[in-house]
Amino acid sequence: MSKPTIADVAKYCSVSTATVSMVLTNKGRISEATRCKVLQAIEELGYVYNQAAANLRHKRSNLVGLVIPDITNPFYSEMIAGLSHYLEQQNTLLFLANAEENVERQDKFIDSLISQNAGGMVMCPATDTNVDYLKTVRGRGFPVVLAVRPVGEGQFDFVGTNNFLGLQIATEHLIQLGHKHIAFIGGQERSKTRSHRLGGYMSKLMEHGIPFNEKYISSCGASRSEGALETRKMLEEHPQITAIIGYQDIVAFGVMRAIKDLGMTVGKDIAVVGFDDVPEAADTFPSLTTVSVCAKEIGRAAGEIILARMSGNEEPIKSLIFPPKLMIRQSCSS
Amino acid sequence: MSKPTIADVAKYCSVSTATVSMVLTNKGRISEATRCKVLQAIEELGYVYNQAAANLRHKRSNLVGLVIPDITNPFYSEMIAGLSHYLEQQNTLLFLANAEENVERQDKFIDSLISQNAGGMVMCPATDTNVDYLKTVRGRGFPVVLAVRPVGEGQFDFVGTNNFLGLQIATEHLIQLGHKHIAFIGGQERSKTRSHRLGGYMSKLMEHGIPFNEKYISSCGASRSEGALETRKMLEEHPQITAIIGYQDIVAFGVMRAIKDLGMTVGKDIAVVGFDDVPEAADTFPSLTTVSVCAKEIGRAAGEIILARMSGNEEPIKSLIFPPKLMIRQSCSS
């Protein structure tokens, strides 16, 4: 026979389905005797509660979606660990969508999430995400909190870090070490996050009266190999460069790799700084000085906000910013 | 007003809900005129299909669960990428459960998955997973395919690699290079996977008449730091060791780190081999010789099998083994 339902349990111990439902959900007043009878029937029949049916009935959901651009990036893995740990405590299940930095795919996922009765989502939007669509979606009562990558200028709840500040700190560190020819490698050209980081970089250059050279800026995808490739080009064309900031740790790893391949020494010939403070950053050789943004905390906080919104919290939109912190290691000094 | 339903659409264009349902699902014969009318109503009302309700009604599910022990391990990230890419093509949503190597947590997740109407799951079981429980679960019509970590001796569909063979290859490589004092570091003591790998290691030692020294074996958690710690101990106690096999790449990274910290050179003083071929392995310095097991493929294949089972495939239990491959890089030769 197929799975027993609440009706089977009810029949089995001669009560109504309403009663079974009430003991299942601990609502209403049920006599101890009946409760026991029901509990035992549940045990004997091997009944398992159908949460999906319950959700349909009371128009609720304990499902949240997570949309990220690339699960292969360790930064996001950390974030997911933080988020999923929190959601588990709250008895909420997580739908994972790996958009692979593709907006159509992302939109399709969002549709699926809604259709599947997720109650809301936290999302790290792919580059070129359509903000209007997000607004439509939210307008239909589907809460969304943005994480890591802000879009829509404060129209959505957001949790992330201060990218501008993060790069200011990194750049300042390099300048204090005496560097004047500092390159910036990585990120997608149209990325907001990247523009914020670049802003931090440029502002510090200006503060210190260091001329800004746009040739020192290049973009690339989030991978070691692209980071390495751009570094090689950069260093060949501009040998006067003494320091490189990687848009992400993963790019910075490629930067370090390229420097070694060119026969130079990281930290001695070229200083390198990253961004993210992925676990690996502490273990490269030399270890990577990088901007830490506590990915796990971001995940957890995003979870808190989305659940609050799903349960009706109507406070004004808010941004939660975790201040970036420079982790000084060995990649900037020999 | 809240979300429009099929009934709202039906009323809006004066047809029955059955008709709307049929155009939505492309079933039955609907005249072109009616179809258009309905489609337009859907558009105008902003109707969105409730897949969860549909699933409840026809007792189907397009949801699959994934249970893994540690999402922070890049090997699993890769696997997830492969799995989720495939599931997306199949219009299936993925529940992610990060069990954090904890059996109770894992069991709780499984209950939630079933309760939430997932149709099946692929699982990389935590150490000490209760096989009987898995069998019970499957017995209730919830298909499970195991990935990466085999448990239950062929009682479940499985996709993964041949760990025994993988370590044979690695050990053989080291022996050919002239090593005789080869340590094995990492893995949880009770892990099956570990015992299989150790079997490969020992069998190769025997084949070549190299005495087996149990002091050369140590276990530790899946992290760089623990790998580094064990390495330091190992090398202090047994300075004659000239090669170390890391249970996983992530441990091998810690091994390399410790070797450097001890003032020695990886590849020259001590050869290092890993297991997994995580992307990072190609970018460490020196790059890591390691056993590759194509995590993405495993993810994808697991997805294919679970969907087949969910749609009624009753073939006998099967194991799909991707042969391991040694990626020779720089960590074994100066």
Add this chain to the structure above:
DNA sequence: CTGAAAGCGCTTACAG
């Protein structure tokens, strides 16, 4: 080609 009606597994007022 289309509609009326029952039912998926639950919950929730409303009676009693």
Add this chain to the structure above:
DNA sequence: CTGAAAGCGCTTACAG
């Protein structure tokens, strides 16, 4: 304290 009944949003024979 417990039951009868309606309903969440969909689908599916069965008529017509």
